Each structure stands twice: as structure tokens, then as C-alpha cells.
Amino acid sequence: MIRSVITLVFFIATITNILGQDSIKLKSQVRKTIDELKDFVALPNDALNPEDIDNNIIWLRNKFNARGFNTSILETEGLPLFFAALPMDDVKPTILFYMHFDGQSVDASKWNQKNPYVLELMSNKEGQWQKESFDALDTDINYDWRLFGRSTSDDKGPIVMFLNTIDLLKENGVTLPFNVKVILDSEEEKSSAPLPKAVKTYRELLEADFLVINDGPVHASGRPTVVYGCRGITTLSLTAFGPIHPQHSGHYGNYAPNPGFILSKLLASFKDDAGRVIIPGYYDGIVLDDDTQTILKSVPDNDTEIRERLQFNSADKVGAFYQESLQYPSLNIRGLGSGWVGAEARTIVPATATAELDLRLVPESDGNRLKKLVKDFIRDQGFYITDTVPTKEERLKHEKVIMVTEGSVTDAFRTDLSDHYGNHIVNTLKDTFDQDVVQIRIMGGTVPIAPFVNELQIPAFLVPLVNPDNNQHSPNENLKIGQIAYGIQAFYTLLCTPMD
Amino acid sequence: MIRSVITLVFFIATITNILGQDSIKLKSQVRKTIDELKDFVALPNDALNPEDIDNNIIWLRNKFNARGFNTSILETEGLPLFFAALPMDDVKPTILFYMHFDGQSVDASKWNQKNPYVLELMSNKEGQWQKESFDALDTDINYDWRLFGRSTSDDKGPIVMFLNTIDLLKENGVTLPFNVKVILDSEEEKSSAPLPKAVKTYRELLEADFLVINDGPVHASGRPTVVYGCRGITTLSLTAFGPIHPQHSGHYGNYAPNPGFILSKLLASFKDDAGRVIIPGYYDGIVLDDDTQTILKSVPDNDTEIRERLQFNSADKVGAFYQESLQYPSLNIRGLGSGWVGAEARTIVPATATAELDLRLVPESDGNRLKKLVKDFIRDQGFYITDTVPTKEERLKHEKVIMVTEGSVTDAFRTDLSDHYGNHIVNTLKDTFDQDVVQIRIMGGTVPIAPFVNELQIPAFLVPLVNPDNNQHSPNENLKIGQIAYGIQAFYTLLCTPMD
Incomplete structure (x- = not known):
């Protein structure tokens, strides 16, 4: 145990050298991520148009193949899913990542930019957004600038962060202690109707030890966040x-x-x-026992700020505070x-x-x-x-x-807060970012993860990567560049830190 | 008194000859009314569009002028009113007629016909409406057939019936025992906001001994109806x-x-x-005293039939029965x-x-x-x-x-049930149609008559002319052709029967 802690400390120190916020390697990879995201966002991805989904799948197949993944297009009763896996080694545990590449429908008239599928780079000077040239990134990467476009945050950004993390891991010659599988949904914004049946059909292909979902924003405090379930x-x-x-x-x-x-x-x-x-x-x-209450109360919500922002005097009293209400x-x-x-x-x-x-x-x-x-x-x-x-x-x-x-029922899921893989994820993020991790017992929204949990019988964790004010589902969706750095750092350490 | 009764009996007998349901003269006038109504309905009349109202006023001016009326367009704080009067004789009592030519807004998608402003002729075979050619009217006028279109019943139909009654009276060389004034509202469906002030402004022009309002449907029993007030x-x-x-x-x-x-x-x-x-x-x-209750109960409503027709099990219990609820x-x-x-x-x-x-x-x-x-x-x-x-x-x-x-307030009004002019109207209708007249103390709907009553201090009576199932205010508004015959008969006798 002591030996493994020492190994880990050494290991993290090494990563920090490579991945420190200001390391040249990281900034260079962030720059590459931005270029690749620009390319990906340019493909419209409204699941109402099946040809949109086809075009995105072609792009994904090329990108994952280029990184050495075996890929499959999984036919379903609806639109196809995209699957990728690195070559397997039976002795290693397997992580299954879930993300989605379809986006909310777009009403361009409500956006500040002409075309929500053309990535725009913006700085913010005294509360005013101002368009910047991508060439400005050649001099320096400003982590406060943002990329505007449909699915920058929800959920193409995380996919491109993942691909670029794989590049960086390869460049650094890291041998991964996990098998890695990736399932990318094409109808998440349309409630993933084909998913339950597809998970049954492709059960063996999807088998894994735990599931990591990279969707949604980190906690409003901006701190690293792990979510154990959703309604x-x-x-x-x-x-x-x-x-x-x-x-x-x-x-x-x-x-x-x-x-x-x-x-x-x-x-x-x-x-x-x-x-x-x-x-x-x-x-x-x-039943919310004392341990649960402790976790709920540890979330650094600011109920006063929420009421102020949403402009109401009193919240409903289902719970005594925001996190409790979501239970x-x-x-x-x-x-x-x-x-x-x-x-x-x-x-x-x-x-x-x-x-x-x-x-x-x-x-x-x-x-x-x-x-x-x-x-x-x-x-x-x-x-x-x-x-x-x-x-x-x-x-x-x-x-x-x-x-x-x-209407039909999409089940909730909630992984036990003491789960071994969960602890591993929380500890890894805590060490990487040197911050307490916000642990959310259950989030209010719904992601279609229950089919995986029910069918594969594995623990599942949301590890969100994007900024909380990303205008998800709304006009002017955006991704803060600092969150790209965060995402690459998070993926990197999650993929290379061995289980103790 | 006896002499006047004899005169009246003789008089009515003559009218019946001219105006019997099946008289050729009446049928021919009904046919002319239908053609003129078709022309009038073709003018959209939504008071949200002031040009609609202008177009209707031009039409009205031509039609009333052609019948020998002096006409005026009365400017108001809103849209103009239309006024017409036959040449005055100071010794005769004056009737002021109130109708309106604006119509409810139209949502064409909810109508069975493409354009609610294009009059359609329909027969009903075993509960199914079936479109008929207007040429079919050349052979015979079927009183059960209906005309569909916005304002057929509410309230362009009565205006056109009135114009055609004037034609028939002239054709028969009748000297009217009344002065006749007509005020036509342009914002009745938008609650006639300019009317109270306009009635004050044009007080002298509008002066009369009593007011007859021709709006709304006859009682569901189909019997001649006089209404003494409205909510x-x-x-x-x-x-x-x-x-x-x-x-x-x-x-x-x-x-x-x-x-x-x-x-x-x-x-x-x-x-x-x-x-x-x-x-x-x-x-x-x-307070509903015994006399009032007697009048309310004399109305031949069939509460069971209303519930059956509107398909609900129980009415609200504001009153013990329909007429009482309207009080x-x-x-x-x-x-x-x-x-x-x-x-x-x-x-x-x-x-x-x-x-x-x-x-x-x-x-x-x-x-x-x-x-x-x-x-x-x-x-x-x-x-x-x-x-x-x-x-x-x-x-x-x-x-x-x-x-x-x-919103603004349109006052209710209620004329005394024992009023002299009211008795005259009731007796005339009773004799003309040989039926007991349904007397309604107050009707549920609103016509903006209170300003006249309040300003001119005259008794007011609604004499409705159209069928009760006319879909007033709703898609598929219609007018039963038999009600055109009824309207012409009613106007004719009301205009030519002297007060006793």
C-alpha cells in the first residue's frame, strides 16, 4: 500500500510536469484540439436529419482509426451508434466512455453568429463579447476566451478532447493500464430511444468494468466534478x-x-x-442518512445565488436546499x-x-x-x-x-458513493487538480445511462468537462478554452493512473 | 281601443298574405338577401384591420343610400361608426336600430371551408353537411339549408335582412308609422371601446324613443324572442x-x-x-323575487337538452337552472x-x-x-x-x-319587463308568427347597449333573428336560410305595425 502511494505520488508529479496548466505541451495540444473541433463542429449534427449523423460518423471513423482504434458502426432501430476500442488486453480492467455527437436543433436567427456550425473565437472585454482571429492563438492560448458554436460543449468538445488526449499519451509513450472502449450516441438530444435495445444487442462488445460519461457541465463552482447518478x-x-x-x-x-x-x-x-x-x-x-447528507452538503452550491440569478424569492421546499431537492x-x-x-x-x-x-x-x-x-x-x-x-x-x-x-419511462440510475472505481476517479481528479472534487449524488437532469447500468450491471460515473455557463441546448452555446485544458488533463490522468 | 284592435287584425291578415312563409314574394326577397349577403361577407371585417372596416363602410353607404337613407360616417376615438336614417317626420315615434358589421377574428385552419369570407351553401343529409351550388336556389329556397361564413349570423345577416325588408316595404308601398334610424357598430367584437364617448358626441343624431338591437340568436326553442337586457x-x-x-x-x-x-x-x-x-x-x-322567477321559469329551456348537446353531465350550480344562472x-x-x-x-x-x-x-x-x-x-x-x-x-x-x-368595462343593462314599447314588440311578434314570444329578462352575452341606455335614457330591446346553433364566435359560423325569412317577416311587421 505504501509502495503504491509512493509510486502514485511520483507518477502524479511526472504528469504535472507534462500537464501543468501552462506547460507548452498542453497548450500546443489545446491548440490542436481547437482546430480539430472547428472541423468537427462544421458538420451539422441534428438527429432529425439522418444524413447529418452519417457525415459525423464518417468523420469519427477517420479520426478514431487514425489513433489506432478499431471502430464499428452499430446499426439500431433508429440511427447508428459509433463504437471504438483500442486493442484489448484481458488482464486489464476496461473503461467504457459514453459521449454523444448529435446536437440540439438550431434556430440560427437566435444566435449572435450567422452560422452556429462555424466555430467562432471570442474574447470578453468588460462584459462584451468580441470576435478574435484564430491566428491570435499562435501567440498565446488565453484560457478565458471561448469557442462559440453548436455542440462545442454538448458534446463534441469532450470527444475532441479525448482524441487529443490519446495523441498526447502516445507522444509521451504511456502504456495505458486500462482497456478503452468508446460508445458515441447519435440521438442523445432526441432522448436516445434506440439505446436500451442496442445495449442488449451489442452487450458483449460493450462489456466493461465501469462506465464514464463525459456530458454536461462541471459544478457551478468550476471545481472538478464527479456525478454518481441522474434522475x-x-x-x-x-x-x-x-x-x-x-x-x-x-x-x-x-x-x-x-x-x-x-x-x-x-x-x-x-x-x-x-x-x-x-x-x-x-x-x-x-432515505437520506447522515453520510448522504454530508455528501449533499459538501457540494458548494450557493442557493442565494441561484435564487438571485433565476429571480425568485423562495424555492420549493421539497428539500431543505438545492442538492437535497434533487434526491x-x-x-x-x-x-x-x-x-x-x-x-x-x-x-x-x-x-x-x-x-x-x-x-x-x-x-x-x-x-x-x-x-x-x-x-x-x-x-x-x-x-x-x-x-x-x-x-x-x-x-x-x-x-x-x-x-x-x-409517456415512456427513462429510468434513473445512481451508483453507490463508496464504489471502488468512483473512489479511484475522485482521487485521481483530486490529485491532478489539487482541489476537492465536487461529488454529486444525483443530478437533476436525465442522460440515457440506465440501459447500460441495467444491462451491463456496471457502475457508472459522469465526469463532466465543460463550463457551467455554456448555454447548452440554447443559442450561443460555447466552450471556454480553459475547459479544453481541463478536459485533456482529466482524460490523461484518468487513462494513465493505475487502480491501486 | 276596439277600433285599433280591428285595424290591427286586418293589418296583420294583409301582412300574412304578403309574408306567409311560402309566399313567392318572401322567397324571392330571401333569394335576393342571400346574394347580397354573399357580397357583404366577402369583405373581411376584423376590426384589428382598420382597412377592413373602411371597406365595409363603403359597401354599407352604397347600400343604404340606394334605399333612400341619409348616411353618415361617425368618427370616434377608434374606428368609425356608420349611421343611416330615413327622412324624419316629427309626429312619428323614432326607432333606433343597432347592429354591427365587424366580425370575430378568423383562424381559417379551423374551418371546414377554405376561406371563411367566401359564403358557402350547405345542405344536411343525415347529419352530414354537403356543399350545394347557389344555382340550386333558383328552383326552390330550402329553409333548412345554411349559409356558412364569418358574420353570416353575427351580425351581417341581420343587416342584409333589414335592407331587403326596406325593399319589400317599398315594393308594397307601405308608409311607415315610425321614423327609422340605424347605427352600425364597427368594434362590437372588440368590445366597442369608443362607443360610450361616441354616443355622447352624437347624442342628438341618435335620439330616439326606443332602441331595437338585432344581434345574437333567437331562443333555442326557435320561438320569436325578445330580450330585455344583457350581461x-x-x-x-x-x-x-x-x-x-x-x-x-x-x-x-x-x-x-x-x-x-x-x-x-x-x-x-x-x-x-x-x-x-x-x-x-x-x-x-x-334579488330574484317571485315575479322574476315566474318570468325566468316561463322560458322554454330544456336544461337536459343543453347538457346533452354540449355533452356534459352536470352544469355549474350558480343558479338552479339555466335562466337563473344568467342573473x-x-x-x-x-x-x-x-x-x-x-x-x-x-x-x-x-x-x-x-x-x-x-x-x-x-x-x-x-x-x-x-x-x-x-x-x-x-x-x-x-x-x-x-x-x-x-x-x-x-x-x-x-x-x-x-x-x-x-380590461375595460362594458356595463350590463336591463329594461323593465313592463315597458310599453316592449309590450308592443312582443305583441307584434306574437301576432305575426302566431306563437308565444319567449321573454328573456337578461341574456348571457354582451352587446354594448348600456351607453345608449345610459346616455339616451331610452328603453332597449334585443330582437334576435338568427338560429341558436350558428357557431357564433367559432369556426363554421352559419345562418339557416329559414331565419332570413324570419328576419324579414319580423323587421317588416315591426316597421309597419303602428303603436296602439
Whole structure:
């Protein structure tokens, strides 16, 4: 044990020489990464266009092949996945990396640049973004400058960081203590529908000892971050009914039942005034013991800053603080619609009122169980529930009718905080960056990792690499150049640090 | 008195000859009315487009001038009104007719026909609407066929019926026992904001002994109908706030307050489960004595039929039956909006949720008083109320913030049921159609008549002419051809029957 610690200390010292923030080798590799990212971002990657995905796969195959990977294009029920692996050695443990190369659809009119697929380099002078020439990078790499373009952060940036790390490892003649497999998703932004079946089909190919997901931003504090799980998701759509067709609100207001009031009363019944779900059983099974609380409280969130930034006075009280709130399933009204609002408003009793709900799941809250609880709760209030538009007979027979339709379930996952591989990752990052690692027990969003965890039965960890203010999913997505250096450093040490 | 009764009986007999349902003269005039209506409907009439209104006024001026009316275009603070009068004789009492030529905005995608401004003729075979050629009218006029198009019933149809009645009266050489004035509104569907001031401005021009409003449908029984009043209207728009921008529902669902839940809880607090407003004072001042109850109960409504037709099991319980419910002010959610619903739904915590409310008023419930009651009720629940988009400071300072904006108030009016002119109208219609007249104390809808009643101090009566199932304010608005015959008969006898 002592010997391995000494080895490790020596090892890290060596890496720091190579990889110190200001080392010439690192800066030179960052520069190469920027050029390669510019090339990759130039390929549109909207999974609504299958030919976009094909073009990206051709690019990936060339780039991974050039680094000595064996590659495969894995056909699925949807668009193909891309797989790459370095030559295997049976005695080594295997890391499987998951990233994705598809991007959110683009509305160019909402971007500050003309073409979101043409990488732009920007500096920030006193809060103003200012375009810079890429030639300026020949003199020095400014880690505060940013690269703007679709998928710079989500998630092409990490893929290109990974490729360039492999170059640097080779250049330094490092023998990796792991087998390395990479699976790149092509429909992550469209919720990865083909993934569960594909993981079953390609089970043997994907077999690994642990899974590292490089997607999403590091914690808002900017510190190295490891995430042990993410919430799942399912949806419900509720529609209440008034008159069969919209009616003149003068002739029938006060008489024909108003679907907006029916729906409002129902929605209001789901939560208390503090935003906690009061549907019996909704939070069952969730236990946050002292150790868990310690981890949750160790996350350097600033709840006051969040409220200030999002401009609200009080958060919902599902948890006592932000991280605690994420340990519970949510019940969110993502959309409401009835009649018209604003300038379009008409004096009618609308025929219907609809609420779109999403339920973020945690491992304790199976999506189908929660949906059943919600439906039982509605039924207990005297509603007749149907999953199709009710017939005239149903409408006349039942005093309260509601249509409830259910979306599919993407499961949550959460790896044990004491997992051996997790500890290895945390320790490696801590030593590399000489900073405490932010450990997130479960993040609020959903990445489609549960199929891997369920099928391959391996622990999974998110190791995010990009800046938290990257405008992911929005116009003006960007990647801070300093995060490229961070990503290469993180990949480098994760790939070359042996398990103790 | 006996002499005048004999005169009247003789008079009616003559009219019946001319105007019997199947008389060739009437049918020929109905045919002419259809052609003229086709021409008039072809002019779009959305008051959001002032040029629409100008085009309609040019049409009206030509048509009224051709019938010997003196016409004026009355400028207002909004769009102009149209006025017409036959040459005056000081010894005769004066009827002022009110109709309107603007129409509800059109969403053509929701209509069965391509262009709601192109009149279509339809027959109904076993419940299926079937397009007919207008040439088919050359052989026979089928009173069950219908004309589809915006404003066929609301309210261009009655204007064209009126013009054609004048033709028929002239053709028959009838000397009218009344002076005749006509005021045509151009912003009725946009709540006639300029009218109160305009009525003051043009007080002398508009002076009359009584006012007849030809708008809205006859009673559902199809019987001749006289309405003594109508509810007024005002509006409120409520917007609740979540995060300043929509947030990822994974990252902030359970934490950032959801505006849909805030709004739902508020709306739910306004009414009990039976649909009665529970805001203190909302129904104050309304007394329905025995005589009133007798009139209300004499209306041949069929509440079961209404529920069957509109396909709901139970009506709101504001009144014990339909007519009684209309004696009270309403509180209606005409629109709800937050985020997106349906295929567009996104997994966000929306930034806002809005409810559009309309409040139908009765003479006992002043609109400003009711709006204040609603706002006080909201404030009593701990809300900070603003009438503009709240600032960051307001959002951070107050736990519950709501933006409330108020629409203008159109007052209700109600003429005494024993009024002399009212009796004259009822008796004339009863004799003409040999049917009991349905007398409605107050109708649910709003026509902007209160300014006339208040300023000119004259009794006002609605004499509706169109079919009750005309889809007024909705797609597929239509006018039954039989109602054109009815309208011409009604106008004819009202114009030529002297007061006793």
C-alpha cells in the first residue's frame, strides 16, 4: 500500500510536469484540439436529419482509426451508434466512455453568429463579447476566451478532447493500464430511444468494468466534478373537458363547466403551498442518512445565488436546499393550454384544458409506480379516467372526466458513493487538480445511462468537462478554452493512473 | 281601443298574405338577401384591420343610400361608426336600430371551408353537411339549408335582412308609422371601446324613443324572442412567475417555483366544486323575487337538452337552472397558457403561466367593484400584485408575485319587463308568427347597449333573428336560410305595425 502511494505520488508529479496548466505541451495540444473541433463542429449534427449523423460518423471513423482504434458502426432501430476500442488486453480492467455527437436543433436567427456550425473565437472585454482571429492563438492560448458554436460543449468538445488526449499519451509513450472502449450516441438530444435495445444487442462488445460519461457541465463552482447518478423521466398529459365545442362565455359562462377550473382544482390538489407533492406515497422509499447528507452538503452550491440569478424569492421546499431537492422525484407542470391567451384571447368557455407534466425520477421512484399514484389520486377525487378522447356517453355518464396519457419511462440510475472505481476517479481528479472534487449524488437532469447500468450491471460515473455557463441546448452555446485544458488533463490522468 | 284592435287584425291578415312563409314574394326577397349577403361577407371585417372596416363602410353607404337613407360616417376615438336614417317626420315615434358589421377574428385552419369570407351553401343529409351550388336556389329556397361564413349570423345577416325588408316595404308601398334610424357598430367584437364617448358626441343624431338591437340568436326553442337586457363584461389577465427564463426541468424541477402550480392554486381558490364563486361579495345585491322567477321559469329551456348537446353531465350550480344562472355575474377562464402543450411540449419549468378571465356582469354587479373584489381576494392570499411585468427587485422581495391587468368595462343593462314599447314588440311578434314570444329578462352575452341606455335614457330591446346553433364566435359560423325569412317577416311587421 505504501509502495503504491509512493509510486502514485511520483507518477502524479511526472504528469504535472507534462500537464501543468501552462506547460507548452498542453497548450500546443489545446491548440490542436481547437482546430480539430472547428472541423468537427462544421458538420451539422441534428438527429432529425439522418444524413447529418452519417457525415459525423464518417468523420469519427477517420479520426478514431487514425489513433489506432478499431471502430464499428452499430446499426439500431433508429440511427447508428459509433463504437471504438483500442486493442484489448484481458488482464486489464476496461473503461467504457459514453459521449454523444448529435446536437440540439438550431434556430440560427437566435444566435449572435450567422452560422452556429462555424466555430467562432471570442474574447470578453468588460462584459462584451468580441470576435478574435484564430491566428491570435499562435501567440498565446488565453484560457478565458471561448469557442462559440453548436455542440462545442454538448458534446463534441469532450470527444475532441479525448482524441487529443490519446495523441498526447502516445507522444509521451504511456502504456495505458486500462482497456478503452468508446460508445458515441447519435440521438442523445432526441432522448436516445434506440439505446436500451442496442445495449442488449451489442452487450458483449460493450462489456466493461465501469462506465464514464463525459456530458454536461462541471459544478457551478468550476471545481472538478464527479456525478454518481441522474434522475430519470416520464411524462403525463392531463386533459379536462368542458362543453364539447368552445362556447360563447356570455351564453354559457356560469353554466357549462369550465375545463380550466376543473384542471386548476386538480393540479392544485397535487402539492402543498411549499411545492411538496402531497399524493400519498410519492416520496416513499427515499432515505437520506447522515453520510448522504454530508455528501449533499459538501457540494458548494450557493442557493442565494441561484435564487438571485433565476429571480425568485423562495424555492420549493421539497428539500431543505438545492442538492437535497434533487434526491426526490419531481412533479412539474411543463405546459398549460386552454383556449387562447394574450392578444388572441377570445370570450369562450373552452372545450378542453390540458396540463403537460414531467416527473423526474430517482432510483427509489419507479416511473410506472408514480404514474399509478397520480392516477389513483385523481380517481379518488371522483374522476373518471380515460386514456382516449371520451365518448359522448362517457361525458354524459360521469360528472368529472379526465383524459390521462402516459409517456415512456427513462429510468434513473445512481451508483453507490463508496464504489471502488468512483473512489479511484475522485482521487485521481483530486490529485491532478489539487482541489476537492465536487461529488454529486444525483443530478437533476436525465442522460440515457440506465440501459447500460441495467444491462451491463456496471457502475457508472459522469465526469463532466465543460463550463457551467455554456448555454447548452440554447443559442450561443460555447466552450471556454480553459475547459479544453481541463478536459485533456482529466482524460490523461484518468487513462494513465493505475487502480491501486 | 276596439277600433285599433280591428285595424290591427286586418293589418296583420294583409301582412300574412304578403309574408306567409311560402309566399313567392318572401322567397324571392330571401333569394335576393342571400346574394347580397354573399357580397357583404366577402369583405373581411376584423376590426384589428382598420382597412377592413373602411371597406365595409363603403359597401354599407352604397347600400343604404340606394334605399333612400341619409348616411353618415361617425368618427370616434377608434374606428368609425356608420349611421343611416330615413327622412324624419316629427309626429312619428323614432326607432333606433343597432347592429354591427365587424366580425370575430378568423383562424381559417379551423374551418371546414377554405376561406371563411367566401359564403358557402350547405345542405344536411343525415347529419352530414354537403356543399350545394347557389344555382340550386333558383328552383326552390330550402329553409333548412345554411349559409356558412364569418358574420353570416353575427351580425351581417341581420343587416342584409333589414335592407331587403326596406325593399319589400317599398315594393308594397307601405308608409311607415315610425321614423327609422340605424347605427352600425364597427368594434362590437372588440368590445366597442369608443362607443360610450361616441354616443355622447352624437347624442342628438341618435335620439330616439326606443332602441331595437338585432344581434345574437333567437331562443333555442326557435320561438320569436325578445330580450330585455344583457350581461356586461370585463376582463382580467393573471400572470404568475417562476424562474426569469424557462429552466431545464431536470435541473430545476422541484426547486424553482412552478408558475403553473402557483396559478392553479389561485384559480382553484376562486370557486367551490359546484362552480360558484366564493370570493366574498361577488353575488351581492342580486334579488330574484317571485315575479322574476315566474318570468325566468316561463322560458322554454330544456336544461337536459343543453347538457346533452354540449355533452356534459352536470352544469355549474350558480343558479338552479339555466335562466337563473344568467342573473348572476360569471367568472370564466377563457384561456390558460404556460410553456407548450402537445407535440411542442418541452421539459422546462416555464417562466410564466397566464390565465385570461372574463367576468360577465349584471346590473347589480359593477365591473370595477367585481375586479376589486377579485384583486382583494388575491392579495389576501399573500400575493404582491403588480400591473406591469415585475422588476428583479419585486421578484426577489415578494414570495408570491402576480401581474394583474384589467380590461375595460362594458356595463350590463336591463329594461323593465313592463315597458310599453316592449309590450308592443312582443305583441307584434306574437301576432305575426302566431306563437308565444319567449321573454328573456337578461341574456348571457354582451352587446354594448348600456351607453345608449345610459346616455339616451331610452328603453332597449334585443330582437334576435338568427338560429341558436350558428357557431357564433367559432369556426363554421352559419345562418339557416329559414331565419332570413324570419328576419324579414319580423323587421317588416315591426316597421309597419303602428303603436296602439
